[in-house]
Amino acid sequence: MEILRTIDSVRQWVRAQRAAGRPIHFVPTMGYFHEGHLSLMRRARADGGAVIVSIFVNPLQFGPREDLERYPRDFERDRQMAESVGVEAIFYPEVAEMYPAGYQTEVRVKELSKPLCGRSRPGHFEGVATVVLKLFNIVAPDRAYFGMKDYQQLRIIQQLVRDMNLSIEIVPCPIVREADGLAMSSRNVYLTPEERTAATVLYRSLQWAQAQYAAGERDAAQLRAGVARQIAAEPLARIDYVEVVDAETLQPIERIERPAVAALAVFFGKARLIDNCLLGD
Ligand code: PAF
16 A cells, blocks of 8 residues: 655556546545544445545644644554555645645635534634645545535535536445444544443434434424433533534524434533434435
8 A cells, every 4th residue: 555645646646546547536534543434445445446545634624722733643553444445545644745834725615614513613614625625636536435424524525526616526425333323433532431421312312303203203493402402411411502404505494394414513521522314315
């Protein structure tokens, strides 16, 4: 497997793959892999391309009081895990390679960046959209794979691709969960054993919402209140937001008449966890 530290080396590698007639399948990540990441890599491989993964903890998407410094990192572990699922190259740049001195440009997907996580993490999605557009320009993939746990991020990237006329197919991939339902996340390492147990309330409350929806409930406020009530009853949980929004626009809705998403962000100690479920197709 190739470890590529520079933009030029990525471009060379991509040219060689293309010359051999292989499509480029790309999995952008911030590293510290878990099964969720590996599921994206396996899917990228199963779809029959040359698989390249990026590992870059992007400073632009962290707020001043967020966890940039302590975000978990272990390149050697990541390298081995990626190799075990058939990844052929890792783009692992330094910050200065991505944002050299004098760097100025930022990208903003206006409306989709405002609600949900956009409210409590100002500037976060500008950081995400900027780095993803840069990575897309560097790698020029045919397909890129994103997990649905970061549902708002996925919608923003789909919109970015559409608005910027990029010929990249965005492949959304299902949330991967631990046996007890907790969505896999690199940030789960921040949880104490007590918080880890308490955090299972998130998936239970989302399952409750799905069951209510399946039984015919279409009142978004009822579903939202039910999810929030269950989480609030957990003493170690501190709700950032719980919302039921339109699955395409991410705007709040009163009744579910089109596909919707129940989305939440909840603090357990130092960890801010997000999760969601679709209501409707
Ligand atoms: O989801 C992530 O890991 C990051 O937000 C991404 C898409 C790699 C951009 O830094």
